[in-house]
Amino acid sequence: MITISPTLLTGCVALLCGWVVVGLAGLLRPGSLRFAGRTLFPLGALLGLALGLLAGASLLGGGTERLILPVGLPDLPMHLRLDPLSSLFLLLLGASSFGISVFAGGYFRQGEGALPGLLCLQYHLFLASMGAVLLADDAYGFLVAWEVMALSSYFLVTTQHRIPEIRRAGFIYLLMAHVGAICLLLCFGVLQGGSWLFTFDAMRAAHLSPGWAAAAFLLALLGFGAKAGLVPVHVWLPEAHPAAPSPVSALMSGVMLKTAVYGMLRVGLDLLGRPVWWWGLAPLILGLLTIFYGVLFAAVQTDMKRLLAYSSIENIGIVFTGIGLTIVFEGSGLETVAALALLATLYHCLNHSFMKSLLFLGTGSVLHATGERNLGRLGGLIHRMPWVAWLTLIGTLAIAGLPPLNGFVSEWLLLQSFLFADHLPHAFVNLLIPMGMALVVLGAALAGYVMVKFYGVIFLGQPREASLAQAHDCGWLERIGLLWLALGCVALGLFPLQVIRVLGAVTGQLIGATVPQASSHWWLLAPVPGRPVSYGPLVFLTATLAVVFLTVLAVRLTYHQRVRRAPAWDCGFGGLTPRMQDTAEGFGQPIRHLFQSFFEIERELPAPADRAPRYRIAIRERIWRLVYEPLSNAVERLANIAARVQQGRISVYLFYGFATLIVLLAVALMS
């Protein structure tokens, strides 16, 4: 008989079980949308909120709790552990999933692929498995939860499984998930270091030779990178995100990618002990490459969800750049700077979780209202859908990195930590890392460009299609979900100091240092002692509001009140239509032109005399042709060679048996 004391950890476990129960309850009335949508999803959302609160309490307390559940392998029961790092990511999971689940309650419609009850089960299993990944304290439990997460999300991605492209996207996702899982399996195999004990405690205690430790780190980078969407193993992401229903895309992009970041931090900074500085160069370089690659492709997309998927790739690049910097600094003995870089990384995870979920949910509402994902057929929706438009605007500004919203804070912190690269005791590296900073800045600027395109083409201007006049705003459940996430973006942006104080427990656990606060004011963020840098979001907000107010006032006072309405000047061309507004393709054209060598462009231009001209452009990633197609061809060739074993002749099959027998007997004879 085990006695269960009411601790935070047991509370978390109970909430995860609650999610599973809610999911199973969906099977009671699998066809009923009202039951699943109006009852079960909001219930799951409340569980998420409770989980977020428990995790927040644990984070503030800063303690570590352990629990051993009597399930699992005979000699390896399931170990659970709640420490600041897992608390932070549980907080992220709980808080984001609250908004997403509330939204999902109003989102799913009848007759869209899988039954609502089945969706409810898959969705809540997905949530519970992500929680289990964060709590697991042994490799077996971790991998089981990891695989449940991959499988449940696979079924969610292929909700509309009658469409062949969606099945293909699901297959690519499943394939990459398994490649990643194999890397993780090998990684844990290396980490146990000959002790054959698979608890994380045993791995912390294991002493690995430098070569094996580096191998474990690189395997973890590849395995978690495949889940996070790090270039070059990112290919599933732009396929799976558009294929999935919007709440699922939000959950995958906002939360699931962060579980991969969690895993990377857990292995790189916790299980492996003190990292060697040059390991950090791998995530740093790959992260910078990912930022650049993701944002370039985001700039040329015409599908709104695919655009957001590439934007997720870019943000994962920022996070991995932060991880790389942390390891470089930590390995070089600069603990305080490492804590600053880690802080920026964690902060960006939180930010991205809120803002990207918000944007994906916003596109979901647009998709339901109009039935369109193609930017070329949208426009002017701010008049039809004010709730969605204004709340999405907050997410758009945040992800573009504009103060006083949250995206700015984490990018600013990351750039601050880049500035310490000259303290590094390694020649060349301390010169080259600041160049990476230039790349981060370029990425941030281009992200702003992408977001102007995203928001402008969907919500501003005139509707490009007549059917858009029927677009309706979203329902009240959806509004609550969007509002929650938007409030999260604002709060994370306005109160960075308070957030940083909470995050200090995590940096203290992983690095052994916290970021000092140089300023004595509660509203002024000054993370770098001795340097005159500080940021006060509330000051910025007040100043901005004052400027806006004064401008409005000035215009009002000087305005002459004589209105004259006339058609816009059309250069004498005549007959302007909404189709003549700047398009997504047109807006992205400069980027496409400048970075032509990165894209594989297939373009159809109409003939001059064509009465019904059509313009079509398809942009593919070169990586498919350069890396993945040769790889898949090689696998197929190998498989064909192996298939020669199958001859279809009985004599040959008998010969295989005979030869095996002879060989085995010979072996027996030798020994």
Added chain:
Amino acid sequence: MTHLPLDQQMLDSCAALLLLLSFAMLSQRRIVTLVNLYAVQGAVLAAATLLLAWRTGEGHLYLSAALTLALKVAFLPWLLHRLIRRLEVYWDTEPLLNVSGTMLAGLLIVVFAFALAQPITLLASTATRGAVGIAVSVVLLAFLMMITRRKAMSQVVGFLSMENGVFFGAMSASYGMPMVVELGVALDVLVAVLVLGVFFFQIRERFESLDLHHLESLKEHE
């Protein structure tokens, strides 16, 4: 050279005869003769069992000798002959490996089998322990025969001959298997031949021939 007792000499000759018959089957292309050779092999096996039973005085060996005689000399050959007549397969086509090549391979196999049997020979305490190598050779030669033939009928004979080898091996290493096992094996062989007989008709009906290369079309194609 020491003089061996008469019964020992006779047992050794039986073993030698079995090996010789195996080689004869390996080289024989007429299916009727193949079945006859199988019947003779069965008879030699029955004789060897009887000799051993008389020498050791083990009661159950008499029973297995009788069983062998009834099943492998009388019933199965009769069944096979009937099948041959009804299916009209008298000749096997050219084997996959020519006869001299098969014989050379067979020789190598016998050498290998004797090397393999040496540890068992040293361990066993039976009078017939020298014959274990021959039993293994018979099994492997029958296997070789199955590989090199094209007709389903010859493969069945090979399969049956393999069973003879296993039986002889058990007998020479430990004076036979327990009676229950022996009865079971005998029943298995009987059922196998009956089932295979049904299969022959099915195969011929489908492909209008018993030549097994027609089955190659069942292979999976891209």
